[in-house]
Amino acid sequence: MGLVRKFKAKYTSRLHLRKMMILISILTLLSLSTFAIVFYFVSQEKIVQQQVQSNTKVLQQVRYNITYMNEIIKNMAISTFFDEELTPLMSTRTEDILDMLPRMMKQKKRVDSTSFLHSIVVYNGKTQSFYANNLKYALDSVSNQDTDKLLANFLPILNKEVPWDKMKLLPMSTTSLLTDERPNYDIFTLAMYQSLDNYSIGESVLFINVKSEWLLNNLKMLNQLDGQSSNGDFFVVDREGTVLLPSHFDRLDRLDLGRYLQAEQSNRMETLNTSYFTATLNGAKQIVTIMDADVNNWQIVMVQPYKSVMETLYQIRNTLIMVTLCFLVIAAILAVMVSLRLYRPIDHLMLQVGGDSPSESTAPSAKDEVSYVIQVYQSMKEKLAVLKSDQTSKRNIVKEYYIQKLLKESDSIAREEFRQCIADNGIHIHPDGRYLIAVLTIDENSVRQMDAQLSAFALMNIVEETFFRHFLCECIDMRTGHLVLLISTADKTEQTMDTIGLLLREVKKTVASYYNMKFGVAISVPCEDYTELSERYLELQEVAMYRIIFGLDSIIVPEMTFDNRMNAEVGISLELEQKLVESIKLNNEDKVRLSLDGIFSQLSKLSYNHMMTSLFHLILVVRKTITEMNTYKLQPITLSLNVLHQSVSGHKTLEDIKDDFLRIFGELSEEILDSGRNKNTVLISKIKEIIEDNYKDENLSLQAISSMLKMSSAYVGRVFKASEAVSVGDYINEVRMKQAIKLMDNERYTIKDIMEIVGYSNLSYFWRLFKKKFGTTPKEYRQKKAR
Numbered sequence: 001m002g003l004v005r006k007f008k009a010k011y012t013s014r015l016h017l018r019k020m021m022i023l024i025s026i027l028t029l030l031s032l033s034t035f036a037i038v039f040y041f042v043s044q045e046k047i048v049q050q051q052v053q054s055n056t057k058v059l060q061q062v063r064y065n066i067t068y069m070n071e072i073i074k075n076m077a078i079s080t081f082f083d084e085e086l087t088p089l090m091s092t093r094t095e096d097i098l099d100m101l102p103r104m105m106k107q108k109k110r111v112d113s114t115s116f117l118h119s120i121v122v123y124n125g126k127t128q129s130f131y132a133n134n135l136k137y138a139l140d141s142v143s144n145q146d147t148d149k150l151l152a153n154f155l156p157i158l159n160k161e162v163p164w165d166k167m168k169l170l171p172m173s174t175t176s177l178l179t180d181e182r183p184n185y186d187i188f189t190l191a192m193y194q195s196l197d198n199y200s201i202g203e204s205v206l207f208i209n210v211k212s213e214w215l216l217n218n219l220k221m222l223n224q225l226d227g228q229s230s231n232g233d234f235f236v237v238d239r240e241g242t243v244l245l246p247s248h249f250d251r252l253d254r255l256d257l258g259r260y261l262q263a264e265q266s267n268r269m270e271t272l273n274t275s276y277f278t279a280t281l282n283g284a285k286q287i288v289t290i291m292d293a294d295v296n297n298w299q300i301v302m303v304q305p306y307k308s309v310m311e312t313l314y315q316i317r318n319t320l321i322m323v324t325l326c327f328l329v330i331a332a333i334l335a336v337m338v339s340l341r342l343y344r345p346i347d348h349l350m351l352q353v354g355g356d357s358p359s360e361s362t363a364p365s366a367k368d369e370v371s372y373v374i375q376v377y378q379s380m381k382e383k384l385a386v387l388k389s390d391q392t393s394k395r396n397i398v399k400e401y402y403i404q405k406l407l408k409e410s411d412s413i414a415r416e417e418f419r420q421c422i423a424d425n426g427i428h429i430h431p432d433g434r435y436l437i438a439v440l441t442i443d444e445n446s447v448r449q450m451d452a453q454l455s456a457f458a459l460m461n462i463v464e465e466t467f468f469r470h471f472l473c474e475c476i477d478m479r480t481g482h483l484v485l486l487i488s489t490a491d492k493t494e495q496t497m498d499t500i501g502l503l504l505r506e507v508k509k510t511v512a513s514y515y516n517m518k519f520g521v522a523i524s525v526p527c528e529d530y531t532e533l534s535e536r537y538l539e540l541q542e543v544a545m546y547r548i549i550f551g552l553d554s555i556i557v558p559e560m561t562f563d564n565r566m567n568a569e570v571g572i573s574l575e576l577e578q579k580l581v582e583s584i585k586l587n588n589e590d591k592v593r594l595s596l597d598g599i600f601s602q603l604s605k606l607s608y609n610h611m612m613t614s615l616f617h618l619i620l621v622v623r624k625t626i627t628e629m630n631t632y633k634l635q636p637i638t639l640s641l642n643v644l645h646q647s648v649s650g651h652k653t654l655e656d657i658k659d660d661f662l663r664i665f666g667e668l669s670e671e672i673l674d675s676g677r678n679k680n681t682v683l684i685s686k687i688k689e690i691i692e693d694n695y696k697d698e699n700l701s702l703q704a705i706s707s708m709l710k711m712s713s714a715y716v717g718r719v720f721k722a723s724e725a726v727s728v729g730d731y732i733n734e735v736r737m738k739q740a741i742k743l744m745d746n747e748r749y750t751i752k753d754i755m756e757i758v759g760y761s762n763l764s765y766f767w768r769l770f771k772k773k774f775g776t777t778p779k780e781y782r783q784k785k786a787r
Helices: 002-011 015-081 087-091 097-112 149-158 212-225 251-263 311-353 369-412 415-425 452-467 494-515 530-544 558-566 574-586 589-603 608-630 642-649 654-694 702-709 713-724 728-743 751-757 763-774 778-786
Strands: 117-124 129-132 135-138 169-172 187-193 205-211 233-237 243-245 269-271 274-281 284-292 299-305 434-442 472-477 483-489 519-523
Touching (some): 015 274, 015 284, 117 149, 149 169, 434 494, 452 472, 452 483, 452 494, 519 530, 642 654, 728 751, 728 763, 751 778, 763 778
């Protein structure tokens, strides 16, 4: 009991062990069950086929016997029909008893001497009499009530009420009428008559009647000779499924057999000249074997109980079940032993990782021991990766520190310290040799979709991978907006520089295809000694700035920028600046473009610092010019110049900055034009407003309005007439007449009062203007209104 408890306590926590045992047991069970089921059904099919083959042999013998019997009866019918002793019974017209009796005795003697004959019946069509069993029967004396039903069953044949053929066996009954609901066929009749064609009523017929028991006994004997038990039954049926033999077969069974023979036509399995099927007949499953007979289109049917055929298989099945159960017990024991053997390495591994089972682990999500070990392994792997990452990161930090120190303070590092630094930190450069520096500046506009640090990391990896195939090199991020590639070269030949150029173009192509990223490169001249590195790096930082001239993705060498760096000029000339200001004020885009071409051509020759100072100064000049233009404008220009500040400080090239200036000047020109058009609109509105407010003043005129606006009367008059198609004076009279016509409806005012109110002092002038406007004098207008 203690051993069982100890085993249970030790192995119930082994989840993976239990899974292995269960899996092996299930696989064994499935394998055995599948084998047993397949074996059983295959054997079942094989046994059925073997039984059908055996039945076929018996049915072939039965068919032969029926055919042989049919030939014997035909020969007997022919010999009897032409027997001189019996011929008078069919052909005589007189009935001499003394003559007929011996002939009937011979007829009976022939029947008694033949075992399979039941009787011979002669029908004389001339006398309409039957001769059978030593007796004569008149046709009109035969009726359905006769004890011997045989003669009564001949009547429909002789009257051609039922179809029948010459020299063919017909099922017949001696105990019941064929018209009964349940006729019992106990003999077979073969008819012989003189005509070669169909039978004619009134013709004499010889009937040979054969016992059906003779054929049945023969079938039973064949059944026993074949080694079969009496479990199988033979039947002779016609094409409609009607059972002809045996006669003792139960009526209900006959109906079921016929129905199944018809229903199972499509389900029959064919083998040689035999067909078979299985069906439930009389409440039990049966094997039905069918073969065509050569006589009268009959079929021979053999019905066997399925259970008796499969009795041996059932014994095998029971034995197989017992063997399977025993084997399963043995398999379960073997499964435990195999599982324990297979589990042993896992058990040792569990002890190594520090736990007996997942339940003792600190990983609650572990499903079994393997999952637990995997989780422990993953945890250890992650921790190791973190440690390696930290170690690599620290090593890289130290390496970057020494490389940065080398680039910034190379002249202060002793040679021995330099060598030791390379050896200790794994810096991939030669301690002795020549060096070359390349500053790589990423175009910020091409990496907006990427993180700046990620883009720098990707570029560093691609650069190192590409260059390391040809040179020892190191690439680091200086964290000041650019990367530095330190290359250790063996010599300073032109071929080396060409190789470096090809490699840089390869890097550019790779970076553009994968990341759609652009970068500029500034390459130093070779350094003969490491102490020159800081000087070259300082020079390259300035050289790299000149990508504003050569392009943000260009490759620049110090010689390309030498003239700019040596140029002592500090800005653009005053003459070009003044031309630009005048072009802006004149709103002449062509002159503005020419002025900018000259200014930017001059800027491209300056040093970088003077270039940037001049660009910001140019922005101030444009701003000041716009301010001056707004001094005398009714509607000031509100154009923002922030985009120019962003363009200059946004790491663009001179060509891009020039395009931004041209775009701004285009917008400025459009706004100046819009301002001119809007100014006229404002002026016209203002003139109308003054007239509306001061029409009562008799001194209101073009000169008075121009004085109010502080503009010349000629300009005001010209602008107003161009806009309204009338002069200012005519518009004043128009406004005054509209007001006068309104006052005419008020009886309190005289015509003189109205004249003075609307700003006129001369009555005759007022009358003339009124009549010109309305076609009548003021007095006539009032008189018409009064009516």
